[in-house]
Amino acid sequence: MAVVLSLLGAIMVAGLLIIAPSVANAPALARALDRAHHAVYPGQQVPERFAASLVATEDHRFYSEAGIDPFALARVTAGYLTGKPDQGGATLYQQLAKILYVPGPAGVLGKGEQMLLGIKLALSYPKAKILQMYSAVAYFGDGYYGLQAASCGYFGVTPAALTWPQAALLAGLVQAPSVYDPLAHPALARAREAHVLGRLAATETLTRAQAERAYRQPLHLTDDRTGRCPATASG
Numbered sequence: 001m002a003v004v005l006s007l008l009g010a011i012m013v014a015g016l017l018i019i020a021p022s023v024a025n026a027p028a029l030a031r032a033l034d035r036a037h038h039a040v041y042p043g044q045q046v047p048e049r050f051a052a053s054l055v056a057t058e059d060h061r062f063y064s065e066a067g068i069d070p071f072a073l074a075r076v077t078a079g080y081l082t083g084k085p086d087q088g089g090a091t092l093y094q095q096l097a098k099i100l101y102v103p104g105p106a107g108v109l110g111k112g113e114q115m116l117l118g119i120k121l122a123l124s125y126p127k128a129k130i131l132q133m134y135s136a137v138a139y140f141g142d143g144y145y146g147l148q149a150a151s152c153g154y155f156g157v158t159p160a161a162l163t164w165p166q167a168a169l170l171a172g173l174v175q176a177p178s179v180y181d182p183l184a185h186p187a188l189a190r191a192r193e194a195h196v197l198g199r200l201a202a203t204e205t206l207t208r209a210q211a212e213r214a215y216r217q218p219l220h221l222t223d224d225r226t227g228r229c230p231a232t233a234s235g
Contacts, residue, residue: 102117136148
């Protein structure tokens, strides 16, 4: 019976993927969003420190999943069935699908569409391209759309020059930019930064000692609205 149900489920998902909209225009949509926000597309290649920080805190199975995290999906489904919906569980693919295709509040149907489009994005683009598109269109608060604008605006450095604590803080912002705004709510931002550094240690990207040492490093926040972004590394 379990095999039959699994087969029926696979057939249903395959059918839904066929009728779901194409994602061939994803780069064009990302470019249009950045043009509307006066941001650079596609921007520089996503640096390793930011990519690792983002994956560790937002979707730690990113490199092994196919657009959907079955463990997170099971948790979210159980939450809905028990009346305690878990708002987490969206993969980076699904988050990108929301930004590009399903903006605004989404009910059950909207989340289902995000899931299907996330799977199609995973099947259509290499992971490096997904990270590049996501980083180019994500909102980091204070009017900064895209990693390049946020890195230059908050720290006065290019994304490639971000330190571990700076990368961790930026990766932590995408979940709730206004809540974790480092200029308006520095204590909450530092707590979020600590969480991301903790996730980097938990996923063994950093050792616990390296994460603790990174947290003690200064962030060098600048709030430079001029857009100047020197290419020199900050450390």
